[in-house]
Amino acid sequence: QWYSRRRSQQQQAQPTAQQTSSGGGNGYGSRSSNSGSSGGSSGSGSNGSSGNGSSGSGSNSSGATPASNDPTVDVSCPRSRSPSCQGVPPPFRPNDGSCHKADRVLGMSGTPYTRVRRPVYADGVHAPRVGVTRAALPSPREVVNRLHIDVDVPNPVVNHFFMNWGQLVAHDITLLDTAFPEANSGCCAESLRAANRATITCARIDIPNNDPFFRRHGVTCLGVQRSASNTCQTSWREQRNMVTHYLDASHVYGSDPTKARNLRANQGGLLRFRTINGEQHLPADPQGDLFAGDIRVVVTAMLSAVHTTLLREHNRIARTLAGLNPHWDDERLYQEARRVVIAQWQQITYRDWLPWLIGHDAVARNNLRPAQSGYSQAYSAQTDPRTANDFASAAFRSFHSLIQNNIWLGRSGRQAGTVVDTPAAIVLQNNMVQAVVEGMLYQPSQEQDQYMADQIKNRMFANGAAFGGDLISTDIIRGREHGLPSYNDYRQTCGLRRATSWNGFSDLISARNIQLLQTLYAHPDDVDYYVGGLLERRFDTSNTATITSPVFQCVVVDQFRRYKEGDPYFYDLASSPRPFTPAQLQEIRKQTASKLMCDNIRGLNTVPRNAFLKIGVQGNSEVQCSQLPGMDFTPWQENRSGSQQGSQQSSQQRQSSQRQTSGTNSQQRQSSQQRNAQRGWWG
Numbered sequence: 001q002w003y004s005r006r007r008s009q010q011q012q013a014q015p016t017a018q019q020t021s022s023g024g025g026n027g028y029g030s031r032s033s034n035s036g037s038s039g040g041s042s043g044s045g046s047n048g049s050s051g052n053g054s055s056g057s058g059s060n061s062s063g064a065t066p067a068s069n070d071p072t073v074d075v076s077c078p079r080s081r082s083p084s085c086q087g088v089p090p091p092f093r094p095n096d097g098s099c100h101k102a103d104r105v106l107g108m109s110g111t112p113y114t115r116v117r118r119p120v121y122a123d124g125v126h127a128p129r130v131g132v133t134r135a136a137l138p139s140p141r142e143v144v145n146r147l148h149i150d151v152d153v154p155n156p157v158v159n160h161f162f163m164n165w166g167q168l169v170a171h172d173i174t175l176l177d178t179a180f181p182e183a184n185s186g187c188c189a190e191s192l193r194a195a196n197r198a199t200i201t202c203a204r205i206d207i208p209n210n211d212p213f214f215r216r217h218g219v220t221c222l223g224v225q226r227s228a229s230n231t232c233q234t235s236w237r238e239q240r241n242m243v244t245h246y247l248d249a250s251h252v253y254g255s256d257p258t259k260a261r262n263l264r265a266n267q268g269g270l271l272r273f274r275t276i277n278g279e280q281h282l283p284a285d286p287q288g289d290l291f292a293g294d295i296r297v298v299v300t301a302m303l304s305a306v307h308t309t310l311l312r313e314h315n316r317i318a319r320t321l322a323g324l325n326p327h328w329d330d331e332r333l334y335q336e337a338r339r340v341v342i343a344q345w346q347q348i349t350y351r352d353w354l355p356w357l358i359g360h361d362a363v364a365r366n367n368l369r370p371a372q373s374g375y376s377q378a379y380s381a382q383t384d385p386r387t388a389n390d391f392a393s394a395a396f397r398s399f400h401s402l403i404q405n406n407i408w409l410g411r412s413g414r415q416a417g418t419v420v421d422t423p424a425a426i427v428l429q430n431n432m433v434q435a436v437v438e439g440m441l442y443q444p445s446q447e448q449d450q451y452m453a454d455q456i457k458n459r460m461f462a463n464g465a466a467f468g469g470d471l472i473s474t475d476i477i478r479g480r481e482h483g484l485p486s487y488n489d490y491r492q493t494c495g496l497r498r499a500t501s502w503n504g505f506s507d508l509i510s511a512r513n514i515q516l517l518q519t520l521y522a523h524p525d526d527v528d529y530y531v532g533g534l535l536e537r538r539f540d541t542s543n544t545a546t547i548t549s550p551v552f553q554c555v556v557v558d559q560f561r562r563y564k565e566g567d568p569y570f571y572d573l574a575s576s577p578r579p580f581t582p583a584q585l586q587e588i589r590k591q592t593a594s595k596l597m598c599d600n601i602r603g604l605n606t607v608p609r610n611a612f613l614k615i616g617v618q619g620n621s622e623v624q625c626s627q628l629p630g631m632d633f634t635p636w637q638e639n640r641s642g643s644q645q646g647s648q649q650s651s652q653q654r655q656s657s658q659r660q661t662s663g664t665n666s667q668q669r670q671s672s673q674q675r676n677a678q679r680g681w682w683g
């Protein structure tokens with residue numbers, strides 16, 4: 001299992017037990033000697049940027065009086081790795097997200113999240129949030145049983161492929177260093193012994209006596225391994241992101257140099273693959289599981305199908321470029337193909353997917369649409385590209401509401417499997433990539449609302465067993481154990497009126513739901529951000545935005561603005577270290593998600609023109625794959641002096657491209673040596 005393997009990989013990443021007792025203001029913040037970081041840490045201790053959150057030492061423990069409105073809290077601090085950069089930013093994006101900005105580690109994998117709002121840990125440092133009257137917050141499972149029941153409301157606009165694309169985006173930009181809560185696990189006993197029912201390493205989700213599902217199976221608690229924090233001297237616990245914060249397709253290419261190397265075939269610029277029934281598939285890892293840039297590739301068959309497609313797209317492009325430029329070596333072909341795949345990924349996400357998530361108006365208002373001709377000038381060196389904890393641990397998770405209990409295999413829905421029990425490896429079977437992708441394209445997703453599918457609440461990772469975990473209770477507990485402030489605080493952040501009584505929520509939450517909240521929480525200031533947000537009524541009545549709630553929309557918009565504006569390699573920038581030529585950009589603009597599927601799935605002959613929408617929505621119709629324009633790669637053809645067709649590369653760019661090529665020859669030698677050393681492993 002990906003989640004249990006993660007747990008074993010990161011035993012070192014947790015603080016020691018003694019620190020549980022270190023109450024007061026510095027227990028967590030003073031553990032500089034316990035670097036506790038995983039994988040290749042050098043513990044450099046370099047303090048790359050100022051303002052490392054020390055202002056938080058005075059953060060109050062009640063959560064009742066939040067920090068000033070909209071403080072973008074800077075939690076940057078000593079990092080686990082200290083990259084040496086050959087130029088900032090170098091011609092091609094480093095795989096680990098380093099060296100993108102003047103602060104060389106900003107956005108790098110293994111570094112802490114930023115925050116929209118200052119955390120409200122119970123002790124100001126690391127203990128999970130409690131109620132403002134110090135009353136315990138309700139069990140997340142109790143909240144789920146009352147408010148997040150399973151009601152089937154199909155989405156009128158977007159399909160399940162839209163949901164799945166969102167999950168891939170999530171996997172590109174956030175991965176906690178933790179494991180998924182498990183029934184009656186060791187953390188249950190450990191947290192029970194602690195005064196506030198949580199230690200530094202463990203928390204718990206109590207299963208109520210009258211639970212309609214888990215009690216039948218003898219489950220009384222889901223033990224929560226708390227997310228490991230960074231190793232910084234911040235004044236509070238700050239979790240760290242194990243993948244690159246940038247929208248850089250790190251789920252395809254890996255977020256660290258070792259993984260990136262292991263994913264490569266080391267010839268022709270290709271990614272490693274297996275051939276089964278004459279088709280390319282994801283390679284196997286040493287345990288025999290599917291291997292991709294992100295460990296979560298196996299969470300659903302839908303994910304593994306799209307990962308397979310992206311692998312094929314990379315290799316299709318690498319082969320095409322090799323045909324046009326026989327003089328390019330493996331490194332050059334890999335980097336150029338990767339650059340195109342990342343461009344496609346960013347373009348489809350911003351141009352085609354995001355408007356249906358946050359609304360077309362919000363995209364326009366916030367300047368989030370990529371350039372449709374020429375170049376963009378939108379980059380800002382000052383913009384912080386990091387993923388915000390509030391976004392990753394609450395706002396973006398609200399799209400778990402879109403998930404269906406059963407997934408279609410094929411476009412009619414006559415064949416289906418449950419979302420948790422359909423094994424990811426099913427895609428290795430003949431024609432199953434096609435069946436899974438067609439299922440997603442033609443099955444609507446669920447509506448974005450308070451209702452959640454039973455499968456993910458009762459049987460997450462059950463893999464055929466009678467019960468599994470609860471994803472929605474997990475979302476709630478993560479918010480608390482990460483110290484996220486309450487719903488009322490985010491109302492204020494997002495320009496809504498702060499409620500001073502329960503009735504103050506009635507602008508956006510129904511009377512019935514307010515009543516239920518009152519039975520669960522002692523005070524309006526206690527309501528979890530994730531829970532309150534999910535209860536809000538739809539604010540965009542045009543039905544062209546999937547997101548329903550203002551408190552999520554404002555955080556999501558801010559995040560996508562920063563991923564775009566803060567990325568020096570964003571694909572449409574003139575200022576990028578190696579900008580695409582205008583002719584190349586024009587070709588990239590032809591690419592769509594539908595075409596991506598058409599080009600890489602044998603047997604797929606017709607698709608919805610817009611891959612994210614249900615057929616019929618805004619005239620969305622089925623089209624022949626052959627009718628969709630495809631990219632022409634001639635503008636990538638280069639003569640041996642290094643200039644490209646239609647290129648207006650400056651001599652400086654040419655020089656930097658030559659430097660890169662010669663620089664990478666030695667990297668390539670090194671990587672093939674390492675590969676030899678690992679041959680037994682990787683075959």
Ligand code: HEM
Nearest residue numbers: 163166167170174175176179180392396397399403474478
């Ligand atoms: C079938 C679909 C999905 C499944 C089975 C699934 C499952 C999971 C699981 C098991 C976790 C880990 C929870 C934890 O331990 O804290 C998670 C986290 C998360 N999910 Fe999903 N998810 C799905 C779809 C989505 C979608 C559609 C989105 C957003 C559009 C999304 C966004 C997230 C985010 C942001 C996290 C936090 C990841 C991290 O920081 O480690 N997920 N999901």
Ligand SMILES: [Ca+2]
Nearest residue numbers: 172244246250
């Ligand atoms: Ca990334």
